[in-house]
Amino acid sequence: MGKIVLYLAMSVDGYIADEQGGVDWLVGDGSQPDAPGSYPAFYKTVDAIVLGWSTYHQIVTQLSPDSWPYEGRPCYVVTHRQEADREGICFWNGELTALADKLKAEYTGNIWICGGASVAGQLLEEDRIDQLWLSVIPVVLGKGIRLFPELPQALPLKLAETNHYNGIVDLVYEKQ
Known part of the structure; x- marks a missing residue:
């Protein structure tokens, strides 16, 4: 059985994009510019990818725009739009929780929740996230698109791992 993993970068104050949806601030502080970060090792563990329409x-x-970065991994784009599936990309119009449950049962590796805030928020609210892997970028945006929605109850987590490189801190939490 796979694990549903929310792997995202966010500002110190909890934003995943600026007010216009921009992410050009997703860089380290320059102290270790050649550090590979956690993404290459994480990506090797990924069996399938889920993302919302805006992220797609x-x-x-x-x-x-010139090449799909997740070639070779099945991708599921959650949308209300009626889009024809493309090679390696399935446009999912059903319930998000049903998709999460289906993928978790189908795969043994990680199912990466790649973005965005709406998809992540819905899965958090429905208690479908097994692991949160948050890369905290050394910037305070002050406003933008928040990662975490208001939740009906607290979500207790257990710190499983930390790592740092180029001013970025990775916090890996497991659901309790």
């Missing part, structure tokens, strides 16, 4: 759209129009 940002990838294909701004961040990587």
